[in-house]
Amino acid sequence: MADIHLHRDHQLGLAKAREVAWAWAEQVEQKFDMECTVIEGDTSDTVEFERSGVKGQLIVTGDHFEIEAKLGFLLGAFKATIESEIQKELDALLSPSSGGKASKKKPG
DSSP: OEEEEEEEEOOSHHHHHHHHHHHHHHHHHHHHOOEEEEEEOSSEEEEEEEETTEEEEEEEESSEEEEEEEEOHHHHTTHHHHHHHHHHHHHHHHSTTTTTOOOSOOOO
């Protein structure tokens, strides 16, 4: 199994970070046929995501995002591509040009 670990610091605060995380979850649900579940907490949220061959979570706090994912045997060969796509999606949502714009709709 291949593992992916990504960390992104931000200065959005928890409320805005939640919006970004929900937008990210919506994108991966649509683009990669993932099933996402949001578990809200007082100081952080967890977005669990899963599909055949991939299982992971996005931890959302007021100052960073942490993504952990495990890729199954077949998808492990594409780790670099998958990791790059995850980074691209998250970085696009965090870019100043997007203003951290995110949908208000909660995935799952």
